Amino acid sequence: MDTLIVHYDEVGLKGGNRHRFEDQLMANLKRALRGTGYRGVRCSVGRITVDFKPPGLVSEAAARAARVFGVANVGAGLRVEPEIISIGDAALELMPVGSFTSFAVRARRARSSCQVDSREIERAVGGLIQERTGAPVDLSNPDATLHVELFSGSGIVYRDRRPGPGGLPVGTSGKLVALMSGGIDSPVAAWRMMRRGAEVELLHFHGRPYTDASSLTQALDLTRALSRYHLATTLHLVPLGAAQAEVVTHCPPRLRLLLYRRLMLRIATALSDERGARAVVTGDSLGQVASQTLENLATTDAAVPGRQVLRPLIGTGKLEIVREAEAIGTLQISNRRHQDCCVLFNPRSTSTHASAEQTEAVEIALDINALVGKALAGRESQVVEAMSPR
Ligand code: ATP
Ligand code: MG
Numbered sequence: 001m002d003t004l005i006v007h008y009d010e011v012g013l014k015g016g017n018r019h020r021f022e023d024q025l026m027a028n029l030k031r032a033l034r035g036t037g038y039r040g041v042r043c044s045v046g047r048i049t050v051d052f053k054p055p056g057l058v059s060e061a062a063a064r065a066a067r068v069f070g071v072a073n074v075g076a077g078l079r080v081e082p083e084i085i086s087i088g089d090a091a092l093e094l095m096p097v098g099s100f101t102s103f104a105v106r107a108r109r110a111r112s113s114c115q116v117d118s119r120e121i122e123r124a125v126g127g128l129i130q131e132r133t134g135a136p137v138d139l140s141n142p143d144a145t146l147h148v149e150l151f152s153g154s155g156i157v158y159r160d161r162r163p164g165p166g167g168l169p170v171g172t173s174g175k176l177v178a179l180m181s182g183g184i185d186s187p188v189a190a191w192r193m194m195r196r197g198a199e200v201e202l203l204h205f206h207g208r209p210y211t212d213a214s215s216l217t218q219a220l221d222l223t224r225a226l227s228r229y230h231l232a233t234t235l236h237l238v239p240l241g242a243a244q245a246e247v248v249t250h251c252p253p254r255l256r257l258l259l260y261r262r263l264m265l266r267i268a269t270a271l272s273d274e275r276g277a278r279a280v281v282t283g284d285s286l287g288q289v290a291s292q293t294l295e296n297l298a299t300t301d302a303a304v305p306g307r308q309v310l311r312p313l314i315g316t317g318k319l320e321i322v323r324e325a326e327a328i329g330t331l332q333i334s335n336r337r338h339q340d341c342c343v344l345f346n347p348r349s350t351s352t353h354a355s356a357e358q359t360e361a362v363e364i365a366l367d368i369n370a371l372v373g374k375a376l377a378g379r380e381s382q383v384v385e386a387m388s389p390r
Helices: 015-032 058-065 084-094 118-133 185-195 214-230 241-250 253-275 294-301 318-328 356-363 368-377
Strands: 003-008 038-044 047-052 071-080 103-110 144-151 154-159 175-179 199-206 232-239 279-281 380-385
Touching: 003 015, 003 058, 003 154, 015 038, 015 047, 015 058, 047 058, 058 071, 071 084, 084 118, 084 144, 084 154, 103 118, 118 144, 175 185, 175 253, 185 199, 185 214, 185 279, 185 318, 199 214, 199 253, 214 232, 214 318, 214 380, 232 253, 232 368, 241 253, 241 368, 253 279, 253 294, 253 356, 253 368, 294 356
Parallel strands: 103 144, 175 199, 175 279, 199 232
Antiparallel strands: 003 047, 003 071, 038 047, 071 154, 144 154, 232 380
16 A cells, blocks of 8 residues: 545535645644655645555554544555556455455546546446455445545545544644543543644643652553644643642631632643643533532632633533543543542542632632642643554
């Protein structure tokens, strides 16, 4: 194989902005395919093609392209002349005897210089494959599908399509800061915003020296996993333990968790301003735990008036989130044992409906600005690349 063909869906709907989205998608593909030996990336008539100088790592490149946001599907195949003989030769090379039980040929022709129309190509190439392999045609549920696409005076023949994640290319929707614990939900929330085209920086709070380093390893591994899609991700590690100790000393136990959350949001918005991010993201899901009732979420947000807090999982149930975490490859990491800072000095019960006034009255005992400033001053940041290919 010497060529990849990449289709996109939402990007194609962007009207006047379409070129900006296509350019970003091509730039992201080039970054994702570094080291695979690709030669040229071109966009023509609603698809992107990537050519390789043999022996390129075309299968590896297809797997990587299938994780780039904006990509609807990817095929790996051969570039051909837009005429029956060349297409037929490629088809037989890609469909050797015994490698499938039934098949279909699907041809598409866009502004092609080819004289033959799509149906004729399907019939001719299908006949040739059937004659050589003896396999039956099955148009409704084929074991293998051979695609022929002719456009811009050239053609590509490929077998089967690998689905991509869809969405929009990272870099087309501005920047966000996502609060990421070591748990299951927040990496999925960050992933969803990445898929909407946002560049997402991750923020993890740890309880050092009151907790061990397990949540740091956890955050780092989750960031690596997300970088398989987002390519290179900035991870900020911020110490919250000292601020939590202040909360424990000065405030009632039933409000602790909420006070931690309000501190987290204040720190996150301060960091957002510094990093040029427009909003923060959390992995809250309505009613999942005590801090995620409507009242408590409103009280949490009241700590950062006028700021946008995005909660992409708000209407998603746990089972669905778990399934998504498994599909994107974060579940295994999230399931590892780790010490999260939220369990630090955790009281036996948490208020499920604390008002903003109640929490503000209690916060008078704290020097909030100093706590936020100290936490941010203790921040460690790094850019985390994807796990290198095996
Ligand atoms: P998760 O599985 O994402 O940890 P959760 O259901 O356990 O979520 P909570 O512990 O109540 O929920 O946390 C709610 C949200 O607060 C998280 O989704 C995350 O966005 C943020 N958060 C919680 N703990 C941390 C942390 N240690 N660092 C950064 N953000 C955190
Ligand atoms: Mg959690």
